[in-house]
Amino acid sequence: MSDRIQLSWLFFRTSGRVSRAAYFLGGLLVAIAQAFPLYRFTLVPEGTAESETWALLFMVAFLGSLWSNVALAIKRLHDLGKPGMMAFVLFVPVVSIVAFLVLCLFPGDPRPNRYGSRTNAPA
Known part of the structure; x- marks a missing residue:
């Protein structure tokens, strides 16, 4: 499988399983992608065109990362033999930290x- 297809599967598909390391590192990459535009937004003067651009980029990154986090969690739950619907517990404050x-x-x-023959691969 090509690298592009593998990355697409990791961050946007819900089939298959991922290991602890892939889940943590994928989540870290998603958090960095989310944090960078927010950081840049805080550096520019409020109300300028540049601040509006960074705010828009942050919103795009946030919405994209939201689905990526859910997809990663579903695949991680699959690796534990649990149904992917349990991933929505990550949206419950306090419980999300424990999860x-x-x-x-x-x-x-x-x-x-039942979710796949091996980790870090689509079903």
Whole structure:
């Protein structure tokens, strides 16, 4: 599978499984992509055309990263043998922190499960 297809699958598809490391590193990349336009927005004077541009770029990054975080969480839950619908617990304040830690720390199923034959690959 080409790198472009692999990245598209990792961040935008919900089939398959991902490991703890792929989940954490993918989430970190998404957070950086979200933080950069926000950081740039804070550096420019308020109300200028440049601030409006950075605000728009932040909104685009935020909306794109929202789906990417859900897709990563669904695949991580699949690796644990759990249904992807549980990913929506990440939107519950306080519970989301515990859920994130569980997804980062608990090992996945080493054997094939109903969501895929191996980790870090589409089903």
